[in-house]
Amino acid sequence: MTIQAVMFDFSGTLFRLEQNSSWLSELTTPDGAPLDVEAQTELMRRMTAPTGQVVELSAEYQYAWENRDLDPALHRKIYLEVLRKSDIADPRQAEALYDRLIDPAEWTPYPDTEAAIKDTAAKGVKVGVLSNIAFDIRPAFAMRGLTEFIDAFLLSFEEGFIKPQPQVFQLLMDKLGVAPENTLMVGDSEEADGGAKALGCEFALVDPLPTTERPDGLLTALRSYGVV
Structure with a gap:
């Protein structure tokens, strides 16, 4: 087996939405009290969890939850509802x-994101980014000078498929011009990203820890498959 392409997940894999006290500290509960650290941490978990329903929902919002990464309008609708159910009562907040x-x-990129992308590309291995997402993440790479090292992006809201549907992995492999047996998927969710295994891809799981706690998870995963 020779790895000819690596498909990277975005959230919890290459980048992470970190808990930021400068804006979470402005949030208040319905009685006007500030959120404590535990509540802030739980709120961020709910807003970034790759799989699993984070609050109970009515039928209307259940549909939005299940299709949130296919439609930006549904994404906004459901996450505003998640915030409301997480005691963020002020619509402006x-x-x-x-x-x-x-x-x-x-x-925030992980400490080894830049090296993982650049080192993979330097070995002549194709690089793809595959994300269940409802907004354009390309600027996150462009502002750090990484776009030129990525051969293809595939975002669920643009294609109409979400991981772990096999079509989404196949679409990116088609863009990269590689076969499943020569492809490695790197992601933080066994359920979503691990779906690539059904097509015959290799899969490396990384832990979506805070960026300060995972300095070399990507490079370790790539080395285990002889990519870098």
Whole structure:
């Protein structure tokens, strides 16, 4: 087996939406009290969890949850509801927090993201980014000078498929011009990203820890498959 292409997940893999005290500290509960650290941490988990439903929902919002990464309007609708159900009662606070969630400039790369992408490309291995997402993440790479090292992006809301549907992995492999047996998928979700295994791809799981706690998870995964 020779790895000819690596497909990277985005959230929790290459980048992470970090808990930022400068704007979470502005949030208040319905009685006007500030959110404590535990509540802030739980809120960020709910806003970034790759799989699994984070709050109970009515039928209307259940549909939005299941299709959130296919339609930006549904994505906004469901996450504003998640915030409301997480005791962020002020609509202005919820809107402001949501806008930060979908701002690529707010996302933090892992310490080895740049090296993982550049070193993979330097070995002549194709690089793809595959994300269940409802907003354009390309600016996060462009502002760090990484776009030129990525051969293809595939974003669920642009294609109409989400991981672990096999079509989404196949679409990116077609863009990269590689076969499944020569492809490695790197991601933080066994359920979503691990779906690539059904097509015959290799899969490396990384832990979506805070960026300060995972200095070399990507490079370790790539080395285990002889990519870098």
